[in-house]
Amino acid sequence: MKKILVLHTGGTIAMKENEHGAVQPNLVNPLYSTIESLSSIASVTVDDYLNIPSPHMTPSLMIHLAKRLKERVDADQLDGIVVTHGTDTLEETAYLLDLVLNWDIPVVVTGAMRSSNELGSDGPHNLIASVRVAASDEAFGKGVLVVLNDEIHTAKNVTKTHSSNIATFQSPQYGPIGIVTKRGVFFHHTLSHRESHPIVQLTKNVALLKTYAGMDHSVIDAIGSSNIDGLVIEAFGQGNVPPAIMPALQQLIEQDIPIVLVSRCFSGVVQDTYAYEGGGRTLKELGVIFTNGLNGQKARLKLMVVLEKTSDRKELQQLFLN
Structure with missing residues (x-):
């Protein structure tokens, strides 16, 4: 037994x-x-x-x-x-x-x-x-x-x-x-890929924000001044945000604070489809990290975990494709 x-x-x-x-x-x-x-x-x-x-x-x-x-x-x-x-x-x-x-x-x-x-x-x-x-x-x-x-x-x-x-x-x-x-x-089926990051502590401060119509830069500015190590944004649809927050996001990235993008939708993944200001393609070009279907609360935990191992943006992007 x-x-x-x-x-x-x-x-x-x-x-x-x-x-x-x-x-x-x-x-x-x-x-x-x-x-x-x-x-x-x-x-x-x-x-x-x-x-x-x-x-x-x-x-x-x-x-x-x-x-x-x-x-x-x-x-x-x-x-x-x-x-x-x-x-x-x-x-x-x-x-x-x-x-x-x-x-x-x-x-x-x-x-x-x-x-x-x-x-x-x-x-x-x-x-x-x-x-x-x-x-x-x-x-x-x-x-x-x-x-x-x-x-x-x-x-x-x-x-x-x-x-x-x-x-x-x-x-x-x-x-x-x-x-x-x-x-x-x-x-009847299983995951095609499992990942493991056997860390022993969490020391990073990662914030989670949901986008909304008319959102301006003030919320991003306030979060950015709180000594965060990373930010997860629940974006519209396939990965689009209000254009007013783009300069604030760029400032965070210039400060080497990784930004991870998820969708606030119940299903689906974020993609670099739209090329207008605040669209997924402009976010990708800015250096925002795209995920592969995680929701916001789980993407936050994963960013906290992987930041214990690396802060390199290319490595982080690859980790979030799994």
């Missing part, structure tokens, strides 16, 4: 709704009753590592979480890991773990949209499904996975799409890479 670690970090999956309808952290993790029913699936050990709401998660805590997982793998000779997490920042933690954990052991991140005592609570089922995936031979070598609602997603592509629906986690354009059924765990 495989040895699976279930590590808790908090979130709705570890919370209860009180008599006034407010959901809040619980001193005793309600998932313990579910853990007992997993003995037929795997040999499960539990690590109550954190008990924080998802919005309290930070990149620094994510790095410490990665260190904790490495320590447990080395000490316990684990076959797989399940991390329970709040859903608001789940995709970010999963993606950062995917970037810094350089191994093939299955790591599955899961959560819940409904607290433990709400009608139709999805936490116990998601935990059971995640342990089944972590114990699956086919999960080996597929990077960090996200499992909720009987679907298996890659950390790179998954995102939260609905504020309350239990089917909130989706992978735009690509869909889930597998499903969990009563009969088994089934994978």
Whole structure:
């Protein structure tokens, strides 16, 4: 029987709704009753590592979480890991773990949209499904996975799409890479490329801005004066921005502050298509770094990670094409 670690970090999956309808952290993790029913699936050990709401998660805590997982793998000779997490920042933690954990052991991140005592609570089922995936031979070598609602997603592509629906986690354009059924765990495709950057700390300050109609240079100027090491911009459509911010962007680039471009659209990639002022082609000529489908929050984390290795713009551009 495989040895699976279930590590808790908090979130709705570890919370209860009180008599006034407010959901809040619980001193005793309600998932313990579910853990007992997993003995037929795997040999499960539990690590109550954190008990924080998802919005309290930070990149620094994510790095410490990665260190904790490495320590447990080395000490316990684990076959797989399940991390329970709040859903608001789940995709970010999963993606950062995917970037810094350089191994093939299955790591599955899961959560819940409904607290433990709400009608139709999805936490116990998601935990059971995640342990089944972590114990699956086919999960080996597929990077960090996200499992909720009987679907298996890659950390790179998954995102939260609905504020309350239990089917909130989706992978735009690509869909889930597998499903969990009563009969088994089934994978039907996988990523063609995995990357790893095994850093041990994050020291860079990277900001994230979303473009909007009529945006002027004042926001960029304010961000630029805050000692940032990098900037990610969620642009319109295929990668276009208001022309009024172009001089401010050029000034940042002249100061050797890398600017990474993503689309604020739900699907698609940025491209150097339009040649008008603020269009993708003019941004490319300016030296803005284009991505290959990452959303803004993940591009920010990736820029924080890769800036620990290099600040060369050509190298950064190549890294963001993966």
